[in-house]
Amino acid sequence: MSKAGHRLSLGPIPRPDAVKLTITLSAELKAQLDAYAEVHGRMHQAPVDAVALIPHMLAAFIARDRGFKSRLNGKNPAAKAQTPAA
Numbered sequence: 001m002s003k004a005g006h007r008l009s010l011g012p013i014p015r016p017d018a019v020k021l022t023i024t025l026s027a028e029l030k031a032q033l034d035a036y037a038e039v040h041g042r043m044h045q046a047p048v049d050a051v052a053l054i055p056h057m058l059a060a061f062i063a064r065d066r067g068f069k070s071r072l073n074g075k076n077p078a079a080k081a082q083t084p085a086a
Contacts, residue, residue, distance in 0.1 A: 008036075012044050013056055023054075 025033070033050035041047040062068060 008040055008043060010036075010040060010053065010056055010060060012046070013040075013048055013052055018055065 030050070033053060037048050037050040037053055040053065
């Protein structure tokens with residue numbers, strides 16, 4: 001099985017400074033995250049916990065969200081005013 005044909009969207013996990021956040025997930029979603037973490041760990045030869053994946057998955061999702069980017073880039077000025085400051 002070639003790695004090129006079976007890549008995951010999420011690459012290796014860096015270790016940045018973080019802020020702790022508590023979330024509630026369904027049991028099904030937690031199981032899917034655990035399975036994703038297992039596959040990710042095998043592909044990158046480094047075990048990773050599902051909890052460590054969540055911030056990177058969210059960051060990747062936001063980075064790819066064109067609607068969010070257009071609001072930040074001023075294509076919709078009214079919506080930009082409603083976007084919380086970072």
